[in-house]
Amino acid sequence: GDQVEQSPSALSLHEGTGSALRCNFTTTMRAVQWFQQNSRGSLINLFYLASGTKENGRLKSTFNSKESYSTLHIRDAQLEDSGTYFCAADTNAYKVIFGKGTHLHVLP
Amino acid sequence: EAAVTQSPRNKVTVTGGNVTLSCRQTNSHNYMYWYRQDTGHGLRLIHYSYGAGNLQIGDVPDGYKATRTTQEDFFLLLELASPSQTSLYFCASSEEGGTEVFFGKGTRLTVV
Numbered sequence: 001g002d003q004v005e006q007s008p009s010a011l012s013l014h015e016g017t018g019s020a021l022r023c024n025f026t027t028t029m030r031a032v033q034w035f036q037q038n039s040r041g042s043l044i045n046l047f048y049l050a051s052g053t054k055e056n057g058r059l060k061s062t063f064n065s066k067e068s069y070s071t072l073h074i075r076d077a078q079l080e081d082s083g084t085y086f087c088a089a090d091t092n093a094y095k096v097i098f099g100k101g102t103h104l105h106v107l108p
Numbered sequence: 109e110a111a112v113t114q115s116p117r118n119k120v121t122v123t124g125g126n127v128t129l130s131c132r133q134t135n136s137h138n139y140m141y142w143y144r145q146d147t148g149h150g151l152r153l154i155h156y157s158y159g160a161g162n163l164q165i166g167d168v169p170d171g172y173k174a175t176r177t178t179q180e181d182f183f184l185l186l187e188l189a190s191p192s193q194t195s196l197y198f199c200a201s202s203e204e205g206g207t208e209v210f211f212g213k214g215t216r217l218t219v220v
Binding site: 030031033035040041042043045048086088090095096097098099100101 | 141143148149150151152153156166167196198200202205206207208209210211213214216
């Protein structure tokens with residue numbers, strides 16, 4: 001099965017609201033990254049975490065390696081936040097494995 | 109911030125054709141990766157390398173070769189392209205295995 005399971009697969013938010021995206025891992029991961037893929041297809045680095053929590057503006061991410069999950073919280077969503085969000089985790093084999101993504105649509 | 113440049117950005121080839129995708133990174137990273145992205149599958153690792161002359165097999169290597177000629181340059185080769193290889197291809201690099209990964213802008217390949 002998939003080593004990185006992302007949920008939800010799709011999400012709609014109204015501007016100004018917030019939500020959380022989640023990644024569950026079926027094996028021990030050394031670190032996790034979160035990316036946003038924009039409408040042009042570019043992958044934008046959001047966070048890299050080996051543990052704990054990081055925050056950047058309206059985004060916050062947590063990685064709990066013991067319980068094998070990571071979350072990305074978006075607050076005060078804006079139209080430009082629309083896109084696909086991927087988590088990617090580093091296995092002990094130095095390979096980065098991606099989840100299938102969450103398609104976020106921010107509505108006016 | 110790492111700079112990863114892919115070329116070409118778009119490519120159309122015929123079935124059975126020979127294609128080379130190029131990637132150059134300018135931040136002295138040791139690790140480089142090739143991924144393909146397809147609807148319903150996310151990004152899947154084709155090949156990766158931890159230095160010039162090194163090649164490691166990823167999760168979906170069939171039909172692809174790769175070569176790391178220098179620390180900066182990593183090439184993906186499709187010697188007999190098939191329509192199933194129509195995809196968006198990303199190159200990426202990281203300083204070491206397990207450190208932050210930075211992506212190029214992608215190459216859209218269409219095999220007709």
